[in-house]
Amino acid sequence: MRKLIMWNVVTLDGYFEGEKNWDLSFHELIWGNELEELSLTQLRSADMLVFGANTYKGMADYWTKAEGGDEGEVAKFMNGLPKIACSSSLKTADWKNTTIVKDAVAEIPKLKQQGNGDMFVFGSGNLSESLLKAGLFDEIRLCIAPALLGKGKLLFNSGIPYKKLKLLEARPLATGGTIVRYVPE
Template sequence: MRKPVLSMFMSLDGYVAGPDGEFLPPEWSADVETYWSGYALTRAGHLLYGRVNFLFNKAFWAAAETDPTSPAAGVSYAGTMNRLPKTVFSTTLAGDPGWNASLAGRDLAGAVAGLKAGGGGDLLLFGGALLARSFVAADLPDEYRLMVTPNLLGAGQRLFEPGFARLELELTESRALDTGAVILHYHRKRS
């Protein structure tokens, strides 16, 4: 059975996006490509997105298929990003979202249960602070893979907001990267 993995980067003070939801990427390096993106994409069987993050990623990665001068075309795993099936959790998108994606509505638990039962590889959720917080509140991730970046943002959208039930996790891996970021990999302890 597939496992849902929450895979996100955040600042040391816990922010995953700027105050207006702006994307704040980590410093890039060979370590980040190998131990962050490469690790995740070799295990991913399906990508999970919120609407905003989906539209952002679709615009970036899909260009690799039609524009050899696009920034995405030079990324070694662009083909994987375009090939993997995707589910978008949105109540505002309608019709076929394209980019090998399908839509899911408000029933997070039901959609995840259905996705866990089919296919192979991890269900990788790596974008959208609101969707990530909804997944945490519903206790859906079986794993948390977080990259903590060496900066303090002071404001923005946090990954973990007050109000969800206590969750017990077990650290299974930690890795310092050449950028000063640290990857923390936790498994959800379930009784």
């Protein structure tokens, strides 16, 4: 059975995006060899990537252009792995190996039963919130960037039910960021 894993980069005050769409400038604070290796390790364990509509569009635009660039190995995984775009409004998905799912909360449990690798949800704040509320995540992985953004889009909004988590790992990075991994108890 697949594990559903959330992966996000957040600021210390909980923002995963700035005030404008795709304002991810704080990612530069934590990027380095350690995070690149973690990214590759995660992608090697993945057999499916899951995105909300907005993140899907942005990732597709970025990664389809990155394959020949500096991010070659990561781009090969991002472009080659099967992808799920969760959206009730998305009509087409041009990024190769993509299937559109209209009701993520209903479909993700079925998809978890169909494989043995990891399913990663990257970014996708609204989708992550829905999947959290439904209790579908097997693990939450965050990289905390050493910054206070003060405004933008919070990863965890109000309305998420109380859930006790067990810490699996807390690992500082040379860049000043910290990787934390939790599982629901």
